[in-house]
Amino acid sequence: MFDQLFDGALVDSVMRAMIPILLAALGGMICDRAGVFQISLEGMMLAGAFAAVAGSYLAAASGLGVLFAVVAGAAVSLVLAFGAVSRKGDPIVLGIAVNLLMLGMTGFLLPQIFGVRGVFAHPRIDGLDRFAIPGLSDIPLLGPALFDNTIIAYLSLPLTAALWVFLFRTPMGLRLRGVGERPQAAESLGVSPTVYKYWAVVSSGVLAGLAGAQLALGNVVQFAENMSSGRGWIAVVAVMLGRAHPVGVLGASLLFAFSEGLGFRLQGNGLPVQITDALPFAVTLIALIAARKRFARLLDLTTAG
Amino acid sequence: ADGEEDEGIDLIYVTPGPIGINPFLALGEVGTERAAERLGGTSKTFESNLDTASQRSNIEAAIDEAPDVIVLTTFTLLEMADEFSKANPDQKFILIDACPDDPAPNLHCGVFREHEGAYLLGIMAGRLSETGQIGSVVALDIPFFKRWWQSFELGAASVNASVENSVVFIGGENAFADPARAKELALSLSAQGPDHIFAVGAGSNGGVFEAAGEADFLAYGVDINECPTAPGRVVDNNLKLVDALVDQLVEKVINGEAGPVESFGLAEGGTGVMALHPDLASSECVIADHPDIIAEVEAAAEGIIDGSIVVPDPLFG
Amino acid sequence: MAAPALELRGITKRFPGVVANDAVDLTVRAGDIHAVVGENGAGKTTLMSILYGLFPPDEGEILVGGERVRFGSALDAIRAGMGMVHQAFRLFPTLSVADNVVYRAEPTRGVLMDRAAALRSVAELAERYELAVDPEALVETQPVGVLQRVEILKALYRDARILILDEPTAVLTPQERDRLFTVIRRLRDSGRTILFITHKLGEVMAVSDRVTVLRNGRSVAGLVTAETSPEEITRHMTGRSVDLNRRAAPHRPGDPVLAVAGLEVTGEHGRTAVDDAAFTVRSGEILGVAGVAGNGQTELIEAIAGLREAAAGSVTLGGADITRAEVADRRRAGLAFVPEDRHRVGTSHLASVSDNLLLGHHRHPDRQRRGWFKLRNVRAHARRLIETFGIKAGALNNPVSTLSGGNLQKVVVAREMSHEAPLLIAEQPTRGLDIAAIEYIHGRLVSFRDEGGAVLLVSAELSEILALSTRILVMFEGRIAAELDPAAVTEPDIGLYMTGAYLEREKGGAPGGRKGGQDG
Amino acid sequence: MDRTDRLDRLAQGVRQIWANPAVFPFVFAFSVGLAVVLLTGGNPFFAYQEMFVGAVTGSGLRNTLDQAVPIIGMALAVSAAFRAGVINLGGEGQMVLGGLAGALVAIYMPGPGALVVPLAMAAGMVTGMLWAMLPALGQTRLRLPILITSLLLNYVARSITGYLVRFPFLDDSVTLTSTEKIPEAARIPKMPLFGGVSLSLVLVLLLGGLAWLVYKRTVVGYETQMAGLNGSFARYGGIGVERQTVGVMAVAGAVGGLIGTHLIIGSAYRFIDGELVVSGLAWTGLLVSLLAANRPGFILAAGLLFAGLQIGGQSMQRNAGVSWRLAQVLQAVVIVAVASRLALGRRRRKGRRSAEAEIEPAHVGEV
Numbered sequence A: 001m002f003d004q005l006f007d008g009a010l011v012d013s014v015m016r017a018m019i020p021i022l023l024a025a026l027g028g029m030i031c032d033r034a035g036v037f038q039i040s041l042e043g044m045m046l047a048g049a050f051a052a053v054a055g056s057y058l059a060a061a062s063g064l065g066v067l068f069a070v071v072a073g074a075a076v077s078l079v080l081a082f083g084a085v086s087r088k089g090d091p092i093v094l095g096i097a098v099n100l101l102m103l104g105m106t107g108f109l110l111p112q113i114f115g116v117r118g119v120f121a122h123p124r125i126d127g128l129d130r131f132a133i134p135g136l137s138d139i140p141l142l143g144p145a146l147f148d149n150t151i152i153a154y155l156s157l158p159l160t161a162a163l164w165v166f167l168f169r170t171p172m173g174l175r176l177r178g179v180g181e182r183p184q185a186a187e188s189l190g191v192s193p194t195v196y197k198y199w200a201v202v203s204s205g206v207l208a209g210l211a212g213a214q215l216a217l218g219n220v221v222q223f224a225e226n227m228s229s230g231r232g233w234i235a236v237v238a239v240m241l242g243r244a245h246p247v248g249v250l251g252a253s254l255l256f257a258f259s260e261g262l263g264f265r266l267q268g269n270g271l272p273v274q275i276t277d278a279l280p281f282a283v284t285l286i287a288l289i290a291a292r293k294r295f296a297r298l299l300d301l302t303t304a305g
Numbered sequence B: 001a002d003g004e005e006d007e008g009i010d011l012i013y014v015t016p017g018p019i020g021i022n023p024f025l026a027l028g029e030v031g032t033e034r035a036a037e038r039l040g041g042t043s044k045t046f047e048s049n050l051d052t053a054s055q056r057s058n059i060e061a062a063i064d065e066a067p068d069v070i071v072l073t074t075f076t077l078l079e080m081a082d083e084f085s086k087a088n089p090d091q092k093f094i095l096i097d098a099c100p101d102d103p104a105p106n107l108h109c110g111v112f113r114e115h116e117g118a119y120l121l122g123i124m125a126g127r128l129s130e131t132g133q134i135g136s137v138v139a140l141d142i143p144f145f146k147r148w149w150q151s152f153e154l155g156a157a158s159v160n161a162s163v164e165n166s167v168v169f170i171g172g173e174n175a176f177a178d179p180a181r182a183k184e185l186a187l188s189l190s191a192q193g194p195d196h197i198f199a200v201g202a203g204s205n206g207g208v209f210e211a212a213g214e215a216d217f218l219a220y221g222v223d224i225n226e227c228p229t230a231p232g233r234v235v236d237n238n239l240k241l242v243d244a245l246v247d248q249l250v251e252k253v254i255n256g257e258a259g260p261v262e263s264f265g266l267a268e269g270g271t272g273v274m275a276l277h278p279d280l281a282s283s284e285c286v287i288a289d290h291p292d293i294i295a296e297v298e299a300a301a302e303g304i305i306d307g308s309i310v311v312p313d314p315l316f317g
Numbered sequence C: 001m002a003a004p005a006l007e008l009r010g011i012t013k014r015f016p017g018v019v020a021n022d023a024v025d026l027t028v029r030a031g032d033i034h035a036v037v038g039e040n041g042a043g044k045t046t047l048m049s050i051l052y053g054l055f056p057p058d059e060g061e062i063l064v065g066g067e068r069v070r071f072g073s074a075l076d077a078i079r080a081g082m083g084m085v086h087q088a089f090r091l092f093p094t095l096s097v098a099d100n101v102v103y104r105a106e107p108t109r110g111v112l113m114d115r116a117a118a119l120r121s122v123a124e125l126a127e128r129y130e131l132a133v134d135p136e137a138l139v140e141t142q143p144v145g146v147l148q149r150v151e152i153l154k155a156l157y158r159d160a161r162i163l164i165l166d167e168p169t170a171v172l173t174p175q176e177r178d179r180l181f182t183v184i185r186r187l188r189d190s191g192r193t194i195l196f197i198t199h200k201l202g203e204v205m206a207v208s209d210r211v212t213v214l215r216n217g218r219s220v221a222g223l224v225t226a227e228t229s230p231e232e233i234t235r236h237m238t239g240r241s242v243d244l245n246r247r248a249a250p251h252r253p254g255d256p257v258l259a260v261a262g263l264e265v266t267g268e269h270g271r272t273a274v275d276d277a278a279f280t281v282r283s284g285e286i287l288g289v290a291g292v293a294g295n296g297q298t299e300l301i302e303a304i305a306g307l308r309e310a311a312a313g314s315v316t317l318g319g320a321d322i323t324r325a326e327v328a329d330r331r332r333a334g335l336a337f338v339p340e341d342r343h344r345v346g347t348s349h350l351a352s353v354s355d356n357l358l359l360g361h362h363r364h365p366d367r368q369r370r371g372w373f374k375l376r377n378v379r380a381h382a383r384r385l386i387e388t389f390g391i392k393a394g395a396l397n398n399p400v401s402t403l404s405g406g407n408l409q410k411v412v413v414a415r416e417m418s419h420e421a422p423l424l425i426a427e428q429p430t431r432g433l434d435i436a437a438i439e440y441i442h443g444r445l446v447s448f449r450d451e452g453g454a455v456l457l458v459s460a461e462l463s464e465i466l467a468l469s470t471r472i473l474v475m476f477e478g479r480i481a482a483e484l485d486p487a488a489v490t491e492p493d494i495g496l497y498m499t500g501a502y503l504e505r506e507k508g509g510a511p512g513g514r515k516g517g518q519d520g
Numbered sequence D: 001m002d003r004t005d006r007l008d009r010l011a012q013g014v015r016q017i018w019a020n021p022a023v024f025p026f027v028f029a030f031s032v033g034l035a036v037v038l039l040t041g042g043n044p045f046f047a048y049q050e051m052f053v054g055a056v057t058g059s060g061l062r063n064t065l066d067q068a069v070p071i072i073g074m075a076l077a078v079s080a081a082f083r084a085g086v087i088n089l090g091g092e093g094q095m096v097l098g099g100l101a102g103a104l105v106a107i108y109m110p111g112p113g114a115l116v117v118p119l120a121m122a123a124g125m126v127t128g129m130l131w132a133m134l135p136a137l138g139q140t141r142l143r144l145p146i147l148i149t150s151l152l153l154n155y156v157a158r159s160i161t162g163y164l165v166r167f168p169f170l171d172d173s174v175t176l177t178s179t180e181k182i183p184e185a186a187r188i189p190k191m192p193l194f195g196g197v198s199l200s201l202v203l204v205l206l207l208g209g210l211a212w213l214v215y216k217r218t219v220v221g222y223e224t225q226m227a228g229l230n231g232s233f234a235r236y237g238g239i240g241v242e243r244q245t246v247g248v249m250a251v252a253g254a255v256g257g258l259i260g261t262h263l264i265i266g267s268a269y270r271f272i273d274g275e276l277v278v279s280g281l282a283w284t285g286l287l288v289s290l291l292a293a294n295r296p297g298f299i300l301a302a303g304l305l306f307a308g309l310q311i312g313g314q315s316m317q318r319n320a321g322v323s324w325r326l327a328q329v330l331q332a333v334v335i336v337a338v339a340s341r342l343a344l345g346r347r348r349r350k351g352r353r354s355a356e357a358e359i360e361p362a363h364v365g366e367v
């Protein structure tokens, strides 16, 4: 039974499920560190997916699609940055609204631009190529997943490490953490919390945009309405479960992706879909309970008063 | 419009959801338009958005316009078709794909015997499978789709008694348009052995075909010829000639010849497979390379038409 | 003579509804310790914030060393040689002391931070100015005195030539204060210029060379310290003279109202914040609790008020054991409480004045019946409090955040006193208030006592403790270090207990009281 | 007074209205919509006209009112939690489980409608309530933020209902995964109003009135609001904030369950797996509550408005060929504009001394 469940294809599937969540969650982590509660990852990811497909279709080149996705994610993030940072609006309200806005906007633009509703698939849409790294990609089990993948997937793991270095070993990282912890203190030393928060939010837009590109040009090559289908929310949970630490965020994304992949497998083994569908969410809930001691800070962020 | 003494006829086609998520819905629109054109009238399409409020408001808007026929599609609109046809006895309705127990006289149903086509696909899979395992990736775990995956299994078993079948459901937020999930499911299914996988996921099918390219399996499509979207990876399709059916049924209803339920299967040319289609050569379907199996499928189709082979309807016993 | 180190000309800053600074002129000579005094809301902090580039003035100009400067941000001010120690510390609790000091001026190696260099330079700097800190310690674990040193180090690390200290002594013991003054003088002697803000005239007289008085946003006097007196400064500040030395008349206490026995409370990070505390408060007395901030006073009060769990021991109020009771039950049993933080705990900024005056006795039968408010009574109650306590408020429905600091505190005091509870806990009831407001609140506390109320007063202001208390407890490291008789001690005596200096010595030598936490 | 002067004054008056902070977000949203439609080659004026006409004329009016029932209901449900500072994103799960429970009672409970309907409602309320109390207890006992757990539990609720409908309670005579039909007698009746608006409209209006009374006039309303505005202040004043968290979640869940029940026994007449989720009503209700800053009167108005946008959006799509998604965009932009305190001209964000009574931007937990 176990060798039926665990094999290279499962690793591959887990990796594919993890990349978009991880990228978005890393963005959420940066915002969290800068003191901005970021729950519009879902909307920005969706915008990224749409723009990726649009760009790739227009130019018949996946590179342009990725560029579009990044720009779209960043542009959407400015809504939250402006509202929450410049106007001191409630980031939760703004985040929920941005998610709805992007669901509506992509759904609106799809027929308006491409003349279809629901799903847009077209041979002109250039998907992200998978590059196999000779030698490494032949490693059994892990090889194909880790070393025969898209450029965005290759980027994501080193990015996690790079963000760790950035946050904990560079001056900018120190300043960012300071801004998130005590904006007045940062300001009194000449660090503008506004500027840092803007950059943090825009980075999360870029990362969520990339996540969308991976989803729409890597995992599959098409756009479907609401295709982020909750992954952005899962990324929010991953930030929390991972305590806004790169390693923790990676672990949380992996946990979710693994339980999702496992859910697909278990369905193949005869478990009803109604149960396997709930598996990743139930596992996440259990992980939250297990790690509950650590959420005081988030609780303060998310409860008024 | 407004049902005055205008020349031609008016038709309104109401969908239960966005047309793009399901080629089936697009065919309904084609059929309605074709009928209008042939009979010298006009047609409109009211596209709903999957929730009951929009479906209801679209049907009511259609009734307000009092066209000659309102064409509704899919089992999703079953309840409303029943309710509105009874509430508006002077308005003629067509409902495709489902039928209430006691339809009103002004409601005419057109249903397909999809299980017949699926059975034929099963024969192909049973013959072609090298692992002896086949599978289906199905949008939702609802009884309706048993016509596809159960009959697929039955067909395969008819040529290879030891064949094993598995089924997985896409589910999630957006089952009919979540190619990413469909792809993951197909990949994980294929990793467990099946090398012939039936994609019954409408807008999600693209994901299964992509998976077919990555893992080595062959896929089967639904409703239309999906082979060109993934040449070399799709064996054949369970065709549903919705356009033809709508076109015919509209004419019958206008002429007062339609019965309460019109059923369309292989015999009526309402369902089929590309293997038996005149355009097979240009279809880009894998089955075109297997004339021996095509012959076997043809024989089975004849048996179904003349009644010597009975493909049970998984829905009604 | 050389140009003044700093010159402000006609600085004006308006906030909606207030002119915080009104054409303020201020000249500071190089190498001076220059005090700035004024009542609450006089505009001191605003002026300093402008000087430090935190926000731009609406009008006026700033000259540093004779040169006109314009500060777009604190960074510009830092580059011009300004350094500021804020009234409320501006430190990052979860970062190390070194990280706090080098923040925004980090030593680097390539793109990475050079942490070794940071630790080294902070240690060196600390040694040079005798500001003992542990560069690697996390700020949140450090006591207040150290935090202030870190703040000063931050400015020195940036080589500030002009150092602004906004109410730096408010949280210090007299001993720590004296050490601070030594540091300030040393800094002056090293050629720096110091701007020093305080409400305490004794400090002005002790340390400054010159003094500028602000009143209602204007600079009303520039004086040479050696040529003036506290009385003259006060006259400039308030436009009248006040008695600075009133002491409470001796009074005869009655029955015990609050009895605390063997109380142990766990604070942040699981450390024991209050250890084996025992005392009683009687009706008709004010029991003062003195101590350096962070020695368990807050936790003690929170445990009595029900905002923090007691780990051991008992709290009895009017004969009823309330050790584990909920806040509402404690209030019903007769507890009123003026909390330390009037902005975050004592009031709700977004709620109306009326709603703020209601909390805690909104279930009083006069104000509601079966859960439905008697709206007329609720409003009448609010109006009565506003009138009795002379609160300057607009409409009852205005948010309470529209009130000034003094009036906000009056809202809290009015609400809590109107409970007619036998016990009133007053924690830092006059912190940051101006003299008039302080006088008013002191008067209220005394009359409450005279009417037979029991008061538990916690204050960092020793003059306040001495002026009001019938008895004094001193807390040090979570223990009650001494019980003192206010008539027999002086501020420096209390200060010695507050720093634990007398703990080492056995009983004997301590003036004015007994060691330990026995009841009085 | 000469003509230009008067024109000036008129222009000024108009400006005063549309630059008003309560009006401007709508002006802004419709301008954004206008630009988007123009840029994608549509006719925005025709589209808006069709939207308006479709929402308030003919069967549109009844559909708008019918759609407003669950939107207002879910908004009232969430407002109970939000104004106490409890961020309940679990409305969907509470609604779906409540809906199924209500449906099951309506289907299997014998007896006259006058008995079965209230019992079904009660079953829906109790189920929604219990489900909502899970994340509440998670927050008070385990310190897990309700924001996250209530959201995750939505997915679990979907699976639970999906399982129950697919296996034990499946009606295998239909082609959908669905329960049996609700018997005629156990349905919530329609009123003879605009051609049959559900009686539940009266119910939500009463609920709105009750909420208004409770929020404005009662001790509980005061205590919950104080907790929402400043939890430390409330705790200090003797309000049992933790118990209250559980209480407001219970109320929010009960109302959510009630609305779920209405959607089944008052509208769809079958519990079809996934249908309530697809409707997105819980989220629309949440947005309405945010827009209305949790105030019942505004919730009724905003709920009607959003229902009208949705129904009108369908008509716009039918007749003007502009996707109904525009309605969703408009809803979201209004919220963004309000939350960002967008305004024209003078600087809106006053310092802490501002006493002016203006429409407060939407804040979770702040009224």
Ligand SMILES: Nc1ncnc2c1ncn2[C@@H]1O[C@H](COP(=O)(O)OP(=O)(O)OP(=O)(O)O)[C@@H](O)[C@H]1O
Binding pocket: C015, C016, C018, C019, C020, C038, C039, C040, C041, C042, C043, C044, C045, C046, C047, C404, C405, C432, D351, D352, D353
């Ligand atoms: N950001 C602000 N927005 C609005 N008003 C402000 C702001 N900052 C200060 N004020 C007001 O300006 C006036 C001057 O305040 P400031 O803080 O400078 O006084 P201060 O002299 O430092 O008082 P304190 O002794 O209480 O510290 C006060 O009325 C204050 O309420």
Ligand SMILES: Nc1ncnc2c1ncn2[C@@H]1O[C@H](COP(=O)(O)OP(=O)(O)OP(=O)(O)O)[C@@H](O)[C@H]1O
Binding pocket: C040, C041, C045, C087, C343, C349, C401, C403, C404, C405, C406, C408, C431, C432, C433, D352
């Ligand atoms: N967060 C806030 N929101 C609204 N008003 C505030 C806020 N913080 C302070 N104020 C107002 O600004 C004025 C000055 O603030 P400040 O923090 O200097 O208070 P304070 O009374 O001087 O207390 P302290 O000196 O003890 O810190 C006060 O009068 C207060 O009413």
Ligand SMILES: [Mg+2]
Binding pocket: C044, C045, C046, C087
């Ligand atoms: Mg000040």
Ligand SMILES: [Mg+2]
Binding pocket: C040, C087, C432, C433
């Ligand atoms: Mg002050």
